[in-house]
Amino acid sequence: GYIGVPTLQRWVNDKKFDGGKSKKEELDLIDFYKRWLNFTITSDALMGEYQDLHQFNRENTENYTDKILSFSRFSNNEKLVVIANFYDEKEYEFELKIPVEIVKKWKINEGTFLLEDKLFNKKSFDLRVNSSGATVKIFINPLESFILKLQ
Numbered sequence: 597g598y599i600g601v602p603t604l605q606r607w608v609n610d611k612k613f614d615g616g617k618s619k620k621e622e623l624d625l626i627d628f629y630k631r632w633l634n635f636t637i638t639s640d641a642l643m644g645e646y647q648d649l650h651q652f653n654r655e656n657t658e659n660y661t662d663k664i665l666s667f668s669r670f671s672n673n674e675k676l677v678v679i680a681n682f683y684d685e686k687e688y689e690f691e692l693k694i695p696v697e698i699v700k701k702w703k704i705n706e707g708t709f710l711l712e713d714k715l716f717n718k719k720s721f722d723l724r725v726n727s728s729g730a731t732v733k734i735f736i737n738p739l740e741s742f743i744l745k746l747q
Contacts, residue, residue: 641675689736
């Protein structure tokens with residue numbers, strides 16, 4: 597998502613700053629950025645430890661492609677899984693895997709936990725934790741992103 601000069605001109609809309617001349621896709625992108633920035637204001641995990649999930653899942657997860665990006669950010673107080681589908685024509689369904697090393701760093705026990713999307717607050721997923729790591733079934737639409745917070 598790149599916001600170019602024409603997009604900004606349509607957003608400014610003769611100094612009204614209401615997006616009145618913007619295309620729907622541009623308004624959706626601006627809404628996404630506003631949601632992302634608002635979340636970053638209150639999240640200490642985004643300043644915490646980073647752990648890539650992408651390469652592990654590229655090697656170990658069926659239907660996980662190079663069009664998907666995933667990583668974890670976490671602190672003592674907050675555990676996040678961020679997932680994005682960069683493909684604009686295809687949805688994906690897969691079982692995201694979280695290695696046991698990350699689960700240990702999160703300091704959670706075996707069981708089922710809720711991951712709630714904090715970007716749009718509309719979806720949630722079950723995280724299943726066992727002795728070999730954790731998995732979560734993901735269905736992600738074209739160009740959709742999630743900031744999943746462990747509850």
